[in-house]
Amino acid sequence: AAAWSDKWVMWFSDQSETAAGGFVSAPIYDSAMFMAYLTGIPALSVFLFSMETDFFERYLNFYRSLGQHLPLSTIQKRYDEMTASIHASSLNYLVLQGGIALVTILLAPRMFKLLDVDLLSLGIFRFGVLGAFFHLMVQFLGIFLSYFDFRRDILLISFFFLITNGLFTWVFMKQGFAFYGFGYFLASLTTFAVAYIITFFKIKELLYQTFVVKNRSSQ
Numbered sequence: 001a002a003a004w005s006d007k008w009v010m011w012f013s014d015q016s017e018t019a020a021g022g023f024v025s026a027p028i029y030d031s032a033m034f035m036a037y038l039t040g041i042p043a044l045s046v047f048l049f050s051m052e053t054d055f056f057e058r059y060l061n062f063y064r065s066l067g068q069h070l071p072l073s074t075i076q077k078r079y080d081e082m083t084a085s086i087h088a089s090s091l092n093y094l095v096l097q098g099g100i101a102l103v104t105i106l107l108a109p110r111m112f113k114l115l116d117v118d119l120l121s122l123g124i125f126r127f128g129v130l131g132a133f134f135h136l137m138v139q140f141l142g143i144f145l146s147y148f149d150f151r152r153d154i155l156l157i158s159f160f161f162l163i164t165n166g167l168f169t170w171v172f173m174k175q176g177f178a179f180y181g182f183g184y185f186l187a188s189l190t191t192f193a194v195a196y197i198i199t200f201f202k203i204k205e206l207l208y209q210t211f212v213v214k215n216r217s218s219q
Helices: 005-010 027-038 041-067 072-115 119-147 151-173 182-204 206-213
Strands: none
Touching (some): 041 072, 182 206
């Protein structure tokens, strides 16, 4: 719902069209956003591969050390290795997706001419590429939080994105065609900031969360 709220707003704008059978769309906006989402596929593939290999192995080692009642020094070492893997995966995404986004934005006019795409959607596409960059980062942070079962925080982040994506899209839609797509970009950026802060503190306090908050024997 959060990812689609900007589309729902645009479907009630002047750009919307109703096809046979009552299917509503905003062709210029929807097409630009679809192409923007495609730019995230390479980085998404690399990130998920890294998650399922390096990070997951260190994640298992960390929780196995807890189950085996190993010394605190060993647990701390495996925790450091796990967090280092999180940082490395995030850095790989930032470098790869940042490069793809930059090149795509710069070469967008040539790409549109080559693919015979309406140049009216060029600005929307560029905002969409930037928005997709932060949107995917929010999803990646959500994956990390899911591994540690921070479901309430994931729900909070998703709800925040739902509200801001719809609200910002509506506000900037009123500013005119030049601002189409900016609402999605701004919502993705602010949601990423919120998600990053939450994830940073949750991972930083993971040992406390594990030994105290989620330890039933201490309650």
